[in-house]
Amino acid sequence: MLEVNSLTKRFSGLVAVDQASLSVAKGSITGLIGPNGAGKTTLFAMVAGFLNPDGGSVRYDGRDITQLAPHVRARAGIARTFQIVQPFEGLNVQENIAVGAYLHTADANEAMRQAAEIARRVGLGADLAKASSDLTVAGRKRLEVARALATKPKLLLLDEVLAGLNPSEIRDVLPLVRDIRDQGVTILMIEHIMQAVMNLCDKVYVLSQGRMIAEGEPRAVCEDPHVIEAYLGHGAAERLRAEQAHA
């Protein structure tokens, strides 16, 4: 469904993403992990159209979308959430979500009705009239997801929706993500919380210093020495193996 081919982004000399490729199969949950500063969010921004790549291409549903503006990609069915939540502060929860729903209807009543329905689905049903700034961190993350869902996406890009949540909140959100996939939405997610990645993802890509260093099933990837070294430093894989042999 989504094909990213040798995507490259340079920020004045620094190569943030270096010929990274990945593909997301229809109906899957695909994870993108990597240490801080690996370039995950930059890669996401290029997929969603917020940054122009310096090289490579993005194909979605069989067509090249590398040059399309973000709002055009949204209309084609790609929705994203932001790592740093970006609610419309002056609007309440229902109105926030309605902005997304307006993508497919010009009718205000219909948009508000859909917004209420989606709010219930993500667990914000009781907060419809609340100012978005009055939500808890977990609530704002849900709002990000709800707004994106309101655009009726085919491909949902989730950028660390679990970051900043406590363990019980994470347990609440995991079924929500799976439920979204079960409704037919393909998901590509950036995540740091390994519990979630292990639980949810069919396939995982690992980005480190802008390069894709591993891909595969979550469990296999976690045992990949390259991945361990990317997270824990040079020689870490060997040390771990030695310690395990001792024990």
Add this chain to the structure above:
Amino acid sequence: MTRPRLTTLAIIVVALAVVPFLGLSGALLNLMIFMMIIALAAQGWNILGGYAGLSSFGHAAFFGAGAYAMAVLQTRFGVNAWIALVIGIALGALVGAFIGFLSFRSGLKGSYFALITLAFAEVARILANSWNFTGGAAGILLKLQTGLPYLQFADRRYFLLVALGFVAIGLVVSWWLEHSRFGAYLVALRENEQAAQALGVDVFAVKMKAIAISGALTAAAGCLYAQNYLFIDANVAFGSWISIEALFAAIVGGSGTVLGPLLGAIVLLGLGDLTKSVSGGIPGMDLLVFGIILVLSVAFSPNGLVMLMKSLGLRAPAKAKEA
């Protein structure tokens, strides 16, 4: 949300329409006409600066476009006043689209957008001041011809009704914004442009529509001004005074609200006039009062008088419950 109903708006308009027939003095009638013209200009500003969050310091460009269209078309080309009015409004939308295209294409916002609009208005003022076609520094005097076809009335109360009609249109446009996709998109891009884009909002197109509507409303105010005072020159039509009055009335009244600009214009001009009469004509006293009002309103009611009234109204029943 606490938004005015259409019936509330209708009651306000009807009440304002009745006032001039209660035996208002000539001076008060003139003041009220001026209030309506400023309210209309402020309503135009409010679409762009209030709802879309693109504060302009140069709405004089639209006001002047309307005023000059009205004056030049009638005096030079003998165009009927009503047709000139329509062309003037359309010209305001066109000037808006022109300024919008240049500034939004390059993503200008915040203080940069404010400065570029100011620059456009100033350029227009200097051009109008030096070009013979627009009467140069001498300005343009319109012919006095009373009667409905000339949009001039021997009984000035009827002109007030015309102005009030336009203010009513401004109210309905703002009301529609609060109940439509377009309005939701305006507020969304004001609050967070990136997030709006992610939800499929064509930010450029929405801004272009906003500045065109905004320009049209403020140009209508310019048309009415020319037709009411029958004289304009570059400093009146394109002067920064009108840019300031428009944004001032909208901000003090409550930017991004339906009734804010109207309320702001009435309160500001009312107080200004009161000060002038009390201070016995010390020049600049009304400006001093304007300044004080701005400081007070920013300090105590940053969301405008509309919100202040609302919060007072909400607080009163709460107290009653406690007692």
